[in-house]
Amino acid sequence: MTPQNSGEQDVEVSCPFCGSTDVEKDHAFGPEISKSQYYCNDCETPFERIKWGEPDRPDTGR
């Protein structure tokens, strides 16, 4: 069982090395909680993605 990651569900991620979008998310949390970990199926390279573009503050029901 792994946690869901609501912040990234609709984000298209491409490989920073070869540009391929044939990538898989290994885990929602990489070396830091603010990063997620991916693997590129084309160039077979792991990479990390900063969770960029998510809202600045969590929804507090205001």
Add this chain to the structure above:
Amino acid sequence: MSDDWSPEAVDFVQSLADTKLMLSHWYADQAFLGPNMGDNIALFSMTQDEYGQVRQFYLQLDRQGRDEDWLRSERDTGNFYNAATTDGPAADWTEFEVKFGLTDRAALLLLDAIDHEDFTGLTDKMAEEEYSHTDFHDGWLEQLAAANPAAFQAALEDSLDDVLAFIGPAAYDEDTDPLYASGFTDRSVAELRDAFLDYLAGIVEGTDVDVPDTTEVPLESWNEERRRVAAGSIEPDVLETIRGSKNTEFAAE
């Protein structure tokens, strides 16, 4: 830097800081024991976030006359104003997520409600850090509620009243909440409790978990300083750990 905090505001910020201190402690305590390595990494990150926030709060409290040395290393367990949910460890991962994930969410609501010039910018930065915490906890809470509803329900029934007591008594509405009335916060406790319960309903929606009927916190039995009804406190061995007493013994002059 202003010096116009009310005594209630100083207690409120200490309670927020002490709760974050204990969340940091329990996140670190669990950080080698998460369900998988990614979760352990997340727990270490959250440990650092919370502890960093605690340091900022203690600086603010020191400027309001609540001595930082006393806060860090000189007080007894009864002078910690942490949420009752953070007095002790969790028995398993479901209980961990329910009692600490929900306490983290409640702390975010209290933080987000602060509307005072001394916190301009500071609460923005802290809330940005908390985005990752909510991302982590919400994912796990939704998943555990769906996968282990009975265990989730039991943990929720154990923790919910204490989490709500940390937010405060429902009787504190816009007319009666002293922090709202003084302008230190811009949402009353009653509104924050509603926001928390709405959030919780969203977490368990579509699962077999029901949000338990909550016990209204009676004003006369609510401890304003420690933001709880329950007795109890952290254990002496935990106090020694968070003070770093043994590190101090070996510190170089």
